[in-house]
Amino acid sequence: MINNFIKTCAQSKLSSIYEELLDTSKQALAVNNGNIAKWESAIDELKKHNKGGVNYQPPYININTSNSDTKLIQQSLKKLTPWRKGPYQIGDLQLDSEWRGDMKWDRLKNHIQPLKEKTVLDVGSGNGYFTYLMALSGAQIALGIEPFLLFNYQFMSIHTLINNPPNAFVLPLKLEQMPKEAVFDTVFSMGVLYHQKDHLLHLQQLKTLLVDDGELVLETLIIDKKHGKQIIPKDRYARMRNVWCLPSTDTIHTWLKKVGFKNIKLLDITKTTPQEQRATHWIGNNTQSIKDFLDPNNDKLTVEGLPAPLRAIFTCQK
Numbered sequence: 001m002i003n004n005f006i007k008t009c010a011q012s013k014l015s016s017i018y019e020e021l022l023d024t025s026k027q028a029l030a031v032n033n034g035n036i037a038k039w040e041s042a043i044d045e046l047k048k049h050n051k052g053g054v055n056y057q058p059p060y061i062n063i064n065t066s067n068s069d070t071k072l073i074q075q076s077l078k079k080l081t082p083w084r085k086g087p088y089q090i091g092d093l094q095l096d097s098e099w100r101g102d103m104k105w106d107r108l109k110n111h112i113q114p115l116k117e118k119t120v121l122d123v124g125s126g127n128g129y130f131t132y133l134m135a136l137s138g139a140q141i142a143l144g145i146e147p148f149l150l151f152n153y154q155f156m157s158i159h160t161l162i163n164n165p166p167n168a169f170v171l172p173l174k175l176e177q178m179p180k181e182a183v184f185d186t187v188f189s190m191g192v193l194y195h196q197k198d199h200l201l202h203l204q205q206l207k208t209l210l211v212d213d214g215e216l217v218l219e220t221l222i223i224d225k226k227h228g229k230q231i232i233p234k235d236r237y238a239r240m241r242n243v244w245c246l247p248s249t250d251t252i253h254t255w256l257k258k259v260g261f262k263n264i265k266l267l268d269i270t271k272t273t274p275q276e277q278r279a280t281h282w283i284g285n286n287t288q289s290i291k292d293f294l295d296p297n298n299d300k301l302t303v304e305g306l307p308a309p310l311r312a313i314f315t316c317q318k
């Protein structure tokens, strides 16, 4: 994978930064994490199976393998639980992740600038489900950055099963670690803003990485404006520990404008449903999902009494 990454970067706008990206990634992977041996053994096992071509057959990123050993593949992939993002299909095996990523993709894919031949960044890519979709949409390179190591190993496990993988890569980096160069035509930040203590800084960092007129696709949790300009959760939100701010769409518009984005468009507002976020056997022993995060007597509220999850997608240009 690394050779292909270097080759693809060298021919793209990332030629000036890829060496630094690789150096920083190597440091991130060198940490002392007791699970790495287990994750690497899963990938070694997967290497023994036939590879297959990849395409998008909604809802699945589909790998056409003619493997008869579906059970063995499942066993190896289960060493990498929880599978939050997906879904994927490998031969006959349906890896039904907690989230139906296709539903988010459907909401935005026809409303963003075409990704064909573009240099694309997917910030907080998780295991790369959307990064693959960006590459399959024709991006010259789609780079996912994801600090959580397990999700990097999940990406590698899927990558191992693909013949001639598209130009999608995931590296264990935080947005803050990216070289401050304007090299991306499109930057996605989906499900990341509400995890940031400093939302304006996050938006500024995204802007720094965009070429002039490049596009930001921003997806984040919001509140209806009847609840005010923003809610700062006192403690958890929908049982998540690290949600710092729930703004209204007007507030996000103001933030994007303040940071200097233009052509700000609100594409979509959607309530998160149990169809989109569900507990499956791929998320391991802690099988709680959206149903368990909502007030059992009022699905308009979370268990903490805050407005139930509502998500918005914006596009804007630098």
Ligand SMILES: C[S@@+](CC[C@H](N)C(=O)[O-])C[C@H]1O[C@@H](n2cnc3c(N)ncnc32)[C@H](O)[C@@H]1O
Residues within 6 Å of the ligand: 085, 099, 123, 124, 125, 126, 145, 146, 147, 148, 151, 173, 174, 175, 176, 189, 190, 191, 192, 195
């Ligand atoms: C809720 S998930 C969203 C995953 C995917 N983008 C999606 O839309 O489904 C947020 C991800 O962002 C990652 N993340 C959080 N802070 C980040 C940062 N500063 N830079 C890059 N990724 C970050 C987390 O590790 C997590 O995997």
